[in-house]
Amino acid sequence: xxxxxxxxxxxxxxxxxxxxxxxxxxxxxxxxxxxxxxxxxxxxxxxxxxxxxxxxxxxxxxxxxxxxxxxxxxxxxxxxxxxxxxxxxxxxxxxxxxxxxxxxxxxxxxxxxxxxxxxxxxxxxxxxxxxxxxxxxxxxxxxxxxxxxxxxxxxxxxxxxxxxxxxxxxxxxxxxxxxxxxxxxxxxxxxxxxxxxxxxxxxxxxxxxxxxxxxxxxxxxxxxxxxxxxxxxxxxxxxxxxxxxxxxxxxxxxxxxxxxxxxxxxxxxxxxxxxxxxxxxxxxxxxxxxxxxxxxxxxxxxxxx
Amino acid sequence: xxxxxxxxxxxxxxxxxxxxxxxxxxxxxxxxxxxxxxxxxxxxxxxxxxxxxxxxxxxxxxxxxxxxxxxxxxxxxxxxxxxxxxxxxxxxxxxxxxxxxxxxxxxxxxxxxxxxxxxxxxxxxxxxxxxxxxxxxxxxxxxxxxxxxxxxxxxxxxxxxxxxxxxxxxxxxxxxxxxxxxxxxxxxxxxxxxxxxxxxxxxxxxxxxxxxxxxxxxxxxxxxxxxxxxxxxxxxxxxxxxxxxxxxxxxxxxxxxxxxxxxxxxxxxxxxxxxxxxxxxxxxxxxxxxxxxxxxxxxxxxxxxxxxxxxxxxxxxxxxxxxxxxxxxxxxxxxxxxxxxxxxxxxxxxxxxxxxxxxxxxxxxxxxxxxxxxxxxxxxxxxxxxxxxxxxxxxxxxxxxxxxxxxxxxxxxxxxxxxxxxxxxxxxxxxxxxxxxxxxxxxxxxxxxxxxxxxxxxxxxxxxxxxxxxxxxxxxxxxxxxxxxxxxxxxxxxxxxxxxxxxxxxxxxxxxxxxxxxxxxxxxxxxxxxxxxxxxxxxxxxxxxxxxxxxxxxxxxxxxxxxxxxxxxxxxxxxxxxxxxxx
Numbered sequence: 106x107x108x109x110x111x112x113x114x115x116x117x118x119x120x121x122x123x124x125x126x127x128x129x130x131x132x133x134x135x136x137x138x139x140x141x142x143x144x145x146x147x148x149x150x151x152x153x154x155x156x157x158x159x160x161x162x163x164x165x166x167x168x169x170x171x172x173x174x175x176x177x178x179x180x181x182x183x184x185x186x187x188x189x190x191x192x193x194x195x196x197x198x199x200x201x202x203x204x205x206x207x208x209x210x211x212x213x214x215x216x217x218x219x220x221x222x223x224x225x226x227x228x229x230x231x232x233x234x235x236x237x238x239x240x241x242x243x244x245x246x247x248x249x250x251x252x253x254x255x256x257x258x259x260x261x262x263x264x265x266x267x268x269x270x271x272x273x274x275x276x277x278x279x280x281x282x283x284x285x286x287x288x289x290x291x292x293x294x295x296x297x298x299x300x301x302x303x304x305x306x307x308x309x310x311x312x313x314x315x316x317x318x319x320x321x322x323x324x325x326x327x328x329x330x331x332x333x334x335x336x337x338x339x340x341x342x343x344x345x346x347x348x349x350x351x352x353x354x355x356x357x358x359x360x361x362x363x364x365x366x367x368x369x370x371x372x373x374x375x376x377x378x379x380x381x382x383x384x385x386x387x388x389x390x391x392x393x394x395x396x397x398x399x400x401x402x403x404x405x406x407x408x409x410x
Numbered sequence: 411x412x413x414x415x416x417x418x419x420x421x422x423x424x425x426x427x428x429x430x431x432x433x434x435x436x437x438x439x440x441x442x443x444x445x446x447x448x449x450x451x452x453x454x455x456x457x458x459x460x461x462x463x464x465x466x467x468x469x470x471x472x473x474x475x476x477x478x479x480x481x482x483x484x485x486x487x488x489x490x491x492x493x494x495x496x497x498x499x500x501x502x503x504x505x506x507x508x509x510x511x512x513x514x515x516x517x518x519x520x521x522x523x524x525x526x527x528x529x530x531x532x533x534x535x536x537x538x539x540x541x542x543x544x545x546x547x548x549x550x551x552x553x554x555x556x557x558x559x560x561x562x563x564x565x566x567x568x569x570x571x572x573x574x575x576x577x578x579x580x581x582x583x584x585x586x587x588x589x590x591x592x593x594x595x596x597x598x599x600x601x602x603x604x605x606x607x608x609x610x611x612x613x614x615x616x617x618x619x620x621x622x623x624x625x626x627x628x629x630x631x632x633x634x635x636x637x638x639x640x641x642x643x644x645x646x647x648x649x650x651x652x653x654x655x656x657x658x659x660x661x662x663x664x665x666x667x668x669x670x671x672x673x674x675x676x677x678x679x680x681x682x683x684x685x686x687x688x689x690x691x692x693x694x695x696x697x698x699x700x701x702x703x704x705x706x707x708x709x710x711x712x713x714x715x716x717x718x719x720x721x722x723x724x725x726x727x728x729x730x731x732x733x734x735x736x737x738x739x740x741x742x743x744x745x746x747x748x749x750x751x752x753x754x755x756x757x758x759x760x761x762x763x764x765x766x767x768x769x770x771x772x773x774x775x776x777x778x779x780x781x782x783x784x785x786x787x788x789x790x791x792x793x794x795x796x797x798x799x800x801x802x803x804x805x806x807x808x809x810x811x812x813x814x815x816x817x818x819x820x821x822x823x824x825x826x827x828x829x830x831x832x833x834x835x836x837x838x839x840x841x842x843x844x845x846x847x848x849x850x851x852x853x854x855x856x857x858x859x860x861x862x863x864x865x866x867x868x869x870x871x872x873x874x875x876x877x878x879x880x881x882x883x884x885x886x887x888x889x890x891x892x893x894x895x896x897x898x899x900x901x902x903x904x905x906x907x908x909x910x911x912x913x914x915x916x917x918x919x920x921x922x923x924x925x926x927x928x929x930x931x932x933x934x935x936x937x938x939x940x941x942x943x944x945x946x947x948x949x950x951x952x953x954x955x956x957x958x959x960x961x962x963x964x965x966x967x968x969x970x971x972x973x974x975x976x977x978x979x980x981x982x983x984x985x986x987x988x989x990x991x992x993x
Binding site: 301302306307308309311323 | 426788789790812813814815818819821822823825826827830831832833834835836844845848892895899
């Protein structure tokens with residue numbers, strides 16, 4: 106009925122809706138600030154927390170600068186080893202984001218390829234792959250990640266641990282999250298493959314690979330973007346959880362999860378700042394990414410509008 | 411006595427581009443026992459009027475001015491509770507799709523008895539008796555036995571009868587019927603229309619019949635209102651409006667309606683299709699013109715045909731398409747372990763030939779296997795017995811047919827739904843360039859663009875369309891793009907599966923004219939599939955009639971339409987609304 110009005114493009118529509126959602130705008134602002142802060146950590150952090158020579162044990166457990174016993178050099182205070190907490194958070198967020206982003210990239214490429222292929226080909230391939238996905242879905246993601254992490258640690262000798270730890274962690278998180286992408290891609294492919302533009306390509310005799318990549322993939326990107334945003338938060342959280350449990354990143358390169366673990370040991374002895382600030386950073390990051398994911402889901406789903 | 415009176419009604423929808431006026435200053439009145447037709451093309455505001463009368467106008471739409479009077483009450487001032495009492499009691503509505511307007515989880519008895527008890531204080535037993543009487547009245551055989559069935563146990567036409575019974579069970583004074591027969595086959599449509607007419611006559615119910623189909627209007631309506639873009643164009647007794655339209659739009663609309671009784675060479679005096687508005691009309695490809703595309707197509711057709719003749723000179727007299735003893739059987743959903751389950755037989759014993767330059771119409775009701783036939787030919791569905799060949803070359807069942815099969819290019823298909831037959835994420839240029847690249851017809855990028863711009867002009871589209879995405883075009887325009895895509899494959903045979911059934915009549919006329927022009931110009935063969943006999947009449951030289959997967963009759967089109975031989979063909983022709991007022 107609105108054909109008499111100007112038709113809007115999808116991109117246009119997204120911007121229009123975004124400008125009407127102050128919460129999404131706030132979330133984008135916060136997330137951008139945190140991500141920028143994390144990736145510019147080298148330049149904006151007061152000290153380098155990875156450099157053991159830059160901190161002094163005498164500075165340990167100093168409360169934030171605005172408290173009575175605070176020190177102006179350490180705005181958010183220091184941890185048990187005299188590390189500046191602000192610097193540690195910035196570097197830690199950088200690591201958390203890096204692991205989160207690479208693992209989600211890995212998970213999405215793997216999941217979407219498997220999902221499109223299963224959806225388009227159907228039959229036996231679909232049945233086998235999707236049963237594997239179902240089995241994995243019945244296990245908590247954290248368990249899968251722990252399992253893969255543990256197996257990898259057993260396979261590699263101790264000396265290689267530190268270099269490989271981050272890679273292993275990324276793969277472990279990626280492998281525990283691919284299922285969401287696969288299921289979404291498969292379901293959307295089922296819808297798209299029965300549309301007539303795909304049949305037209307089949308009639309021409311186009312290669313199945315080309316049909317999947319050129320014809321179908323661009324049409325299912327919408328729902329995949331949504332999963333991408335929501336699962337990014339899950340990936341960051343998984344990394345933090347694994348690091349909290351002590352099986353994540355190496356201890357000399359603390360991520361947000363590692364910082365929180367260190368902090369909990371001091372929570373009841375009155376040094377609250379070590380656990381509070383990394384936790385707050387993590388919460389704010391996760392919440393803002395989730396709000397953006399929700400916004401994207403609502404915006405791309407015309408029925409919820 | 412006047413039942414419903416709509417005065418100066420205007421409905422607006424606020425949108426981000428400003429206020430959208432769906433209907434403007436509409437006046438309309440319906441008397442008791444009158445069937446009032448509301449006709450117009452998509453976007454004319456027909457359903458909005460129905461929604462306002464029912465009090466079901468969807469947010470954010472609102473009534474900007476005017477009132478709706480029914481027996482002295484202004485419906486626009488009613489509060490939701492009072493409206494709720496009125497609906498069902500005095501107002502009833504019949505929806506388009508009987509598949510979705512009944513609740514599949516409750517039996518027919520549940521749905522009828524609840525509705526009757528909602529409005530009258532009667533015991534369950536007497537409500538049940540009333541329900542049975544109603545089902546009987548709307549023509550359901552063995553109403554007493556079938557009342558405890560679930561909706562899915564009824565066929566589409568029967569379900570629509572149940573919906574009508576449901577509407578009648580509170581004895582409404584006015585029924586709004588929104589496209590009540592659009593989802594039904596012609597033979598069922600006719601019976602539902604007769605039923606509606608009887609209701610109006612016997613019970614004195616006023617009916618507001620909303621439809622896009624002039625044939626339906628001509629069949630049963632007493633008076634008709636023609637709408638265009640939210641405004642009343644013409645109103646009056648049906649015979650006057652249809653036979654002697656006075657407004658320019660109505661005249662154009664009538665000219666665009668295909669008549670089953672006569673074959674037109676081309677549709678004349680039809681309403682011009684709205685040109686797509688463009689902010690950048692300056693953009694064009696130099697050297698591109700419809701003539702260039704025509705020239706290119708002719709040249710390449712000749713070239714390819716000479717090649718083919720050199721290869722297959724021995725069997726040069728072979729037809730473009732020979733279908734021999736074809737059977738298509740869909741595999742069973744759950745193959746039995748012990749019992750042999752043969753699956754569902756969609757087509758059997760199909761035999762026909764199609765020669766160069768010939769148009770073969772395939773007609774039949776839903777489920778007759780028309781689309782399966784098209785899919786078997788192009789290779790989307792495997793056939794299980796028989797053979798298909800083209801120019802003497804065998805076309806294997808779809809899954810065995812090579813991707814590089816020589817005939818793939820020569821057989822192209824135009825689909826029913828122009829909204830899903832073009833990939834929405836690719837520009838028109840990318841979509842059209844596909845066949846040229848894929849079959850290596852034109853290799854240079856610049857030449858390709860020139861040809862694409864030209865072919866768009868050939869199908870009467872502006873060159874600027876190249877840079878846009880399909881969603882920026884209307885259904886008719888998209889269908890033209892789809893035709894252009896097929897044309898660029900240089901097909902010998904174009905398979906059109908209901909190419910115009912998703913389009914408005916005036917746009918349908920344009921697309922049919924275009925297909926005829928192209929067919930004349932390039933001497934293609936066309937397999938034209940449609941449920942609409944009047945459209946097939948305009949296009950086809952010969953006709954094949956399918957019923958339940960079998961050929962009932964085939965032969966010359968003129969003979970079929972004037973003197974059909976099979977009983978089923980006679981029935982089909984008789985049941986199709988004929989617009990006999992015009993003849």
